[in-house]
Amino acid sequence: AQKITQTQPGMFVQEKEAVTLDCTYDTSDPSYGLFWYKQPSSGEMIFLIYQGSYDQQNATEGRYSLNFQKARKSANLVISASQLGDSAMYFCAMREGQAGTALIFGKGTTLSVSS
Amino acid sequence: GAGVSQSPRYKVTKRGQDVALRCDPISGHVSLYWYRQALGQGPEFLTYFNYEAQQDKSGLPNDRFSAERPEGSISTLTIQRTEQRDSAMYRCASSPGLLEQYFGPGTRLTVT
Numbered sequence: 484a485q486k487i488t489q490t491q492p493g494m495f496v497q498e499k500e501a502v503t504l505d506c507t508y509d510t511s512d513p514s515y516g517l518f519w520y521k522q523p524s525s526g527e528m529i530f531l532i533y534q535g536s537y538d539q540q541n542a543t544e545g546r547y548s549l550n551f552q553k554a555r556k557s558a559n560l561v562i563s564a565s566q567l568g569d570s571a572m573y574f575c576a577m578r579e580g581q582a583g584t585a586l587i588f589g590k591g592t593t594l595s596v597s598s
Numbered sequence: 599g600a601g602v603s604q605s606p607r608y609k610v611t612k613r614g615q616d617v618a619l620r621c622d623p624i625s626g627h628v629s630l631y632w633y634r635q636a637l638g639q640g641p642e643f644l645t646y647f648n649y650e651a652q653q654d655k656s657g658l659p660n661d662r663f664s665a666e667r668p669e670g671s672i673s674t675l676t677i678q679r680t681e682q683r684d685s686a687m688y689r690c691a692s693s694p695g696l697l698e699q700y701f702g703p704g705t706r707l708t709v710t
Contacts, residue, residue, distance in 0.1 A: 584654070
């Protein structure tokens with residue numbers, strides 16, 4: 484079974500609108516972390532946001548927020564007020580167990596922002 | 599400060615040759631990870647180190663792949679007798695040991 488599932492191969496949004504990128508995960512470990520990374524066409528991997536399994540509140544970083552629904556095992560990324568520079572591939576990833584273990588990535592979602 | 603650096607950025611090699619890919623992590627970062635990323639896919643784990651100790655090498659595809667981090671800083675991923683299926687982007691990431699991993703720019707390996 485897939486550990487990280489991103490069901491949207493591509494998403495399209497207009498500038499200034501909000502967009503939600505979906506991510507569901509599968510783990511039996513009670514301790515885990517969820518991450519989102521952005522990969523623009525230049526190829527770099529940019530860390531965006533982190534949510535720990537025991538965190539009570541949803542993580543936020545500027546225009547990025549993580550909609551964490553533990554019972555549903557979902558960790559959707561919400562980007563508010565989209566900008567042209569947000570056009571990129573977005574990867575959801577999970578770390579199982581304690582910090583210091585490898586990340587498991589989903590297949591990614593390509594976001595295209597138009598003016 | 600300086601981020602994770604990798605060299606070379608691009609490597610073209612003939613099938614059967616050995617290649618060595620280098621990763622220089624962020625200074626002071628305890629953990630170092632190697633991933634492989636195929637075009638249009640997410641990175642896949644290969645191996646990782648805490649300091650100089652290789653903690654997990656379960657993602658290495660076969661015994662042609664090896665990695666070392668002898669002094670707990672720079673790491674080298676070596677692929678012996680390269681095959682065309684080894685062509686991919688090889689990414690290194692480092693972490694202070696707690697949460698997020700910071701990725702390098704990657705080495706694009708092409709085996710002809």
